[in-house]
Amino acid sequence: MATAVRMPSANQPKSMTRPTRWNEEVEEAYRFQIAGYRDEIEYREVQKTDHVDRWPHNGYVKKLVRRDGCFYYYNRTRECPDKQINKTKLYEY
Amino acid sequence: MMKTKQQPSCTNKKPEPPLAGAFKERCTGGTSFKKFYERGDFPIALEHDTKGNKIAWKVEIEKLDYHHYLPLFFDGLCETSHPYEFFARQGVHDMLEHGGSKILPVIPQLIIPIKNALNTRCHKVLCTTLKVLQHLVVSAEMVGEALVPYYRQILPVMNIFKNKNLNSGDGIDYSQQKRENVGDLIQETLEAFERYGGEDAFINIKYMVPTYESCMLN
Numbered sequence: 001m002a003t004a005v006r007m008p009s010a011n012q013p014k015s016m017t018r019p020t021r022w023n024e025e026v027e028e029a030y031r032f033q034i035a036g037y038r039d040e041i042e043y044r045e046v047q048k049t050d051h052v053d054r055w056p057h058n059g060y061v062k063k064l065v066r067r068d069g070c071f072y073y074y075n076r077t078r079e080c081p082d083k084q085i086n087k088t089k090l091y092e093y
Numbered sequence: 094m095m096k097t098k099q100q101p102s103c104t105n106k107k108p109e110p111p112l113a114g115a116f117k118e119r120c121t122g123g124t125s126f127k128k129f130y131e132r133g134d135f136p137i138a139l140e141h142d143t144k145g146n147k148i149a150w151k152v153e154i155e156k157l158d159y160h161h162y163l164p165l166f167f168d169g170l171c172e173t174s175h176p177y178e179f180f181a182r183q184g185v186h187d188m189l190e191h192g193g194s195k196i197l198p199v200i201p202q203l204i205i206p207i208k209n210a211l212n213t214r215c216h217k218v219l220c221t222t223l224k225v226l227q228h229l230v231v232s233a234e235m236v237g238e239a240l241v242p243y244y245r246q247i248l249p250v251m252n253i254f255k256n257k258n259l260n261s262g263d264g265i266d267y268s269q270q271k272r273e274n275v276g277d278l279i280q281e282t283l284e285a286f287e288r289y290g291g292e293d294a295f296i297n298i299k300y301m302v303p304t305y306e307s308c309m310l311n
Contacts, residue, residue, distance in 0.1 A: 034147065063153075063191075070138050070149035073187050 011041050013091035022078070022085050027060060030080035030088045035064040035072045038091055115253055118215045126169030127177050135162070137180060148183045159195040160202065163188055167206035170222050171213055178221075185225055189232040196232055200239045203229075204246055211250040216275065219254065223278040230289040237289025241297055244286075248301035251279045255302060284308040 019026045029039055037043040044050060046067065053063035055076050064072045080088065129135060136152040166188060169181025189196065210222040226247075230237040240247075258276035272278065283305050287294045295307050 066149060068138075070151055071153055072147055072149060073154060073191055075190065 011045065011093060013038065013093050015092045017090050017092070018086050019088060019090055020086060022080060022082070024060075025090065026085060026088055027078055027080050029090055030084060031061040031074050032064065033088060035066050037064075038089070041093070116214060119213055124168045124171050124177075126165055126181055127172060129165055130169070130177060130180065135165075135180070135184070137184065146179075146183070148180060148187070150187070154187060154191045157188070159188065159192060159199050163192075163196070163199050164202040164206055167203050167225075168209070170206065170210040170225060171218060173215065173217055178217075182221055182225075186228065189225075189228050193233055196229075197235055197239060200236060201243075204243045208246050211247060214250070214254075216273075219250075219275055220273050220278055223251075223275075223282045224272070226282050227285045230285050237286065237294070238291040240286065241290050241293055244297045244301055248298065251283065252302045252304075255279045255304060 019029075032039050032043055035043075037046065040052060043052065043064065047065055052061060054060060055062045057076070060076065061074055063074070066072060136150055136157065138149040138151055163185075166181055166184040169177055170185065172178045172181055207222060207226065210218055213219075230240065254275050256276055258274060283298055283302060286298055287307060287309055290297075295310065298305050299307075
């Protein structure tokens with residue numbers, strides 16, 4: 001039986017780490033992963049867009065489109081709770 | 094010898110007045126939020142596996158008709174059962190966060206749902222509604238001032254519960270940390286009303302809640 005061959009995209013991460021403390025990079029990754037993406041790079045590939053809605057005062061992600069077309073909206077301030085920090089994944093390319 | 098007929102000893106108890114029930118919780122009956130939610134009229138998707146306590150919107154919030162949806166979501170604040178309570182609370186939060194100038198024209202239509210939610214006298218509903226009011230006054234410009242004419246409809250219940258604080262001596266009141274202490278929440282809400290309500294806010298608050306002291310003048 002032929003198995004479906006998935007062509008690797010150009011931007012596959014090489015490693016993944018789990019953060020232990022909160023910072024803005026963790027917050028960014030948390031917001032994308034809540035919506036079902038690894039990070040901003042995968043979001044841009046899947047949604048075929050370069051534009052990500054962000055809050056103007058601090059640059060946090062404001063709105064994302066999920067894979068099924070629904071919208072997720074995020075707060076102006078930190079959303080990632082302490083207990084989710086070590087469940088967030090930080091990818092390196 | 095005449096026997097005097099003894100009068101039966103009457104207790105002379107005064108009939109007690111019935112309880113007014115100022116603090117008693119009142120049931121609201123079905124809300125229109127519940128009815129519309131079950132009909133599927135809301136542009137929100139039900140999630141079972143989100144870890145972030147978010148609701149997924151099928152339509153962009155910026156394109157929603159706030160005159161129709163925002164009062165409905167506010168009506169759902171009276172609900173206490175899952176998932177109505179969660180969707181109403183989170184839906185109001187998202188709409189206020191991203192409403193901008195669309196919120197101000199809808200304020201008059203929000204007063205009745207806010208009043209109904211406060212009139213339930215239910216602890217959980219009170220806490221949710223007070224937090225929503227604090228968010229409402231900061232959500233857009235002039236909203237705080239637009240609420241001033243409606244203080245006489247929404248502040249009486251706050252006057253009743255303003256002193257509902259737990260006297261635990263030297264114990265720790267965990268409800269303060271979780272922002273579920275009604276007395277403290279009312280104080281925070283009234284201070285937010287005063288900060289964002291303009292010049293006439295304090296005198297109007299003082300008229301309805303005489304024990305409130307200004308946080309700006311002193």
